[in-house]
Amino acid sequence: MSTPTRITHLIGSTPWDGTAERTSPVFNPATGEQTGVLDLASAATVDEVVRGAHAAWQQWGSISLTKRTQVLFAFRELLNARKEEIAALITAEHGKVLSDALGEVTRGLEVVEFACGIPHLLKGGFSENVSTKVDVYSIRQSLGVTAIISPFNFPAMVPMWFVPIAIACGNAVVIKPSEKDPSAVNAVAALWAEAGLPEGVMNVVHGDKEAVDALLTHPLVKSVSFVGSTPIARYVYETGTANGKRVQALGGAKNHMLVLPDADLDLAADAAVNAGFGSAGERCMAISALVAVEPIADELVSKITDRMGKLKTGDGTRDSDMGPLVTKVHRDKVASYLDAGTEAGATLVVDGRVAEFDADGEGFFLAPTLFDNVTPEMSIYTDEIFGPVLSVVRASSYDEGLALINANPYGNGTAIFTNDGGAARRFQNEVEVGMVGINVPIPVPMSYYSFGGWKNSLFGDTHAHGMEGVHFFTRGKVVTSRWLDPSHGGLNLGFPQND
Numbered sequence: 231m232s233t234p235t236r237i238t239h240l241i242g243s244t245p246w247d248g249t250a251e252r253t254s255p256v257f258n259p260a261t262g263e264q265t266g267v268l269d270l271a272s273a274a275t276v277d278e279v280v281r282g283a284h285a286a287w288q289q290w291g292s293i294s295l296t297k298r299t300q301v302l303f304a305f306r307e308l309l310n311a312r313k314e315e316i317a318a319l320i321t322a323e324h325g326k327v328l329s330d331a332l333g334e335v336t337r338g339l340e341v342v343e344f345a346c347g348i349p350h351l352l353k354g355g356f357s358e359n360v361s362t363k364v365d366v367y368s369i370r371q372s373l374g375v376t377a378i379i380s381p382f383n384f385p386a387m388v389p390m391w392f393v394p395i396a397i398a399c400g401n402a403v404v405i406k407p408s409e410k411d412p413s414a415v416n417a418v419a420a421l422w423a424e425a426g427l428p429e430g431v432m433n434v435v436h437g438d439k440e441a442v443d444a445l446l447t448h449p450l451v452k453s454v455s456f457v458g459s460t461p462i463a464r465y466v467y468e469t470g471t472a473n474g475k476r477v478q479a480l481g482g483a484k485n486h487m488l489v490l491p492d493a494d495l496d497l498a499a500d501a502a503v504n505a506g507f508g509s510a511g512e513r514c515m516a517i518s519a520l521v522a523v524e525p526i527a528d529e530l531v532s533k534i535t536d537r538m539g540k541l542k543t544g545d546g547t548r549d550s551d552m553g554p555l556v557t558k559v560h561r562d563k564v565a566s567y568l569d570a571g572t573e574a575g576a577t578l579v580v581d582g583r584v585a586e587f588d589a590d591g592e593g594f595f596l597a598p599t600l601f602d603n604v605t606p607e608m609s610i611y612t613d614e615i616f617g618p619v620l621s622v623v624r625a626s627s628y629d630e631g632l633a634l635i636n637a638n639p640y641g642n643g644t645a646i647f648t649n650d651g652g653a654a655r656r657f658q659n660e661v662e663v664g665m666v667g668i669n670v671p672i673p674v675p676m677s678y679y680s681f682g683g684w685k686n687s688l689f690g691d692t693h694a695h696g697m698e699g700v701h702f703f704t705r706g707k708v709v710t711s712r713w714l715d716p717s718h719g720g721l722n723l724g725f726p727q728n729d
């Protein structure tokens with residue numbers, strides 16, 4: 231067993247040279263081996279990093295759009311060239327298979343490409359002669375230091391939902407990645423420096439609640455973008471806004487796939503397996519509840535079961551379809567739902583504990599699991615399990631299925647599978663969920679649209695990336711201007727009116 235590598239904060243591109251009061255272990259989930267030891271930032275370290283970021287913003291915020299865009303294009307090229315290296319880091323600490331890790335870097339790259347168009351995205355409006363010889367125009371300016379707090383499940387993509395746009399808009403960034411898989415963010419931060427971003431504009435602090443609280447209360451932090459579980463998202467939103475910050479806090483999910491009787495059941499079964507078990511179900515857009523509208527449930531469950539028998543679970547660097555869960559604690563928690571579901575009366579069709587795993591050591595594995603006859607009061611239905619556990623709920627009609635989805639406290643993603651265009655149109659209109667797929671099981675919007683759920687899946691008004699991201703990371707200002715001439719003279723204490 232090799233000695234765990236020290237992983238520390240990055241102040242600009244410079245590794246922090248202090249001694250951490252507290253550290254946290256980082257594991258390779260496929261082997262169970264501890265590979266890293268992560269410095270956890272104190273409030274004093276966060277303060278030091280935020281002050282450095284604020285000083286850097288004072289230059290970066292007023293640098294020309296041309297120069298900002300040059301950095302973004304250089305960063306795009308570097309990230310594209312190094313995406314395999316970043317993917318390998320993700321697999322080593324998160325556990326997802328390499329192709330999936332590469333996929334998340336590619337989706338992050340799309341946001342960088344969107345941010346490369348920042349000169350166009352920041353164009354304001356101009357109205358000539360709104361009153362006699364008076365013009366009005368709008369501009370958008372950077373906020374200052376923006377904090378980003380990200381979850382373990384997409385260690386590269388979720389940070390890239392925010393960082394490129396925040397930087398393109400002229401802000402400085404302090405990011406606190408998940409303590410479970412911190413290395414990808416450090417590697418990407420190094421690429422920003424290599425791309426020519428001035429020192430101190432992009433910074434990484436590692437840590438836990440202490441670091442998060444320090445960011446949420448720091449007077450120089452102007453905005454917080456958070457992604458994680460719903461209880462923490464709610465806390466971050468409430469604490470951040472109480473401290474005067476602009477906050478977007480994306481929370482947990484329970485995503486439903488509604489399959490109507492007219493759907494192509496082979497394609498629906500493929501989609502359910504891909505969306506239920508990809509990344510071991512550790513995706514905020516994973517399908518965890520499949521609502522089968524009768525009479526198709528028996529046939530659909532049988533097709534899903536057949537496909538599950540072909541999946542290989544193992545080390546993500548090998549020829550596996552699905553990797554391990556991120557930690558032993560999380561694996562054990564997910565596995566405990568298999569007992570809970572059985573005790574509550576659901577039918578355990580495929581038991582993920584009974585499987586062989588292609589890996590060495592003591593990895594945190596659980597193979598794909600399928601429950602049938604799940605009902606809405608069972609904990610396997612109400613809780614966000616965040617693992618490879620798919621629950622089939624049987625419904626008697628479209629209306630019953632829709633009511634189930636709309637009654638759920640989460641509203642991140644959902645999908646309908648049908649060949650009936652009218653039913654699909656009804657669904658997109660009636661479902662109370664932020665991202666909807668029609669025969670698309672994981673409807674993650676492209677970078678030029680915005681990503682975000684409804685209800686307990688997002689606190690705040692603004693979704694991630696797209697134009698909503700540009701608005702989040704800038705403040706609007708409207709200027710009314712005239713160049714004085716004699717027609718503007720005279721005394722008038724009345725409220726200004728246009729003429």
Ligand code: NAD
Pocket residue numbers: 379380381382383384388406407408409437438439442443457458459460462463480481482483513514614616642683687
């Ligand atoms: P998490 O809530 O445990 O952690 C998220 C971040 O919050 C991490 O950086 C973590 O260090 C920090 N944190 C943890 N405990 C904290 C505390 N008590 N106070 C302050 N900060 C704290 O989430 P996770 O387990 O890393 O990620 C999985 C969750 O994220 C799932 O619920 C998933 O649905 C959600 N998620 C949502 C989206 C979305 O777009 N809505 C996207 C990805 C993940």
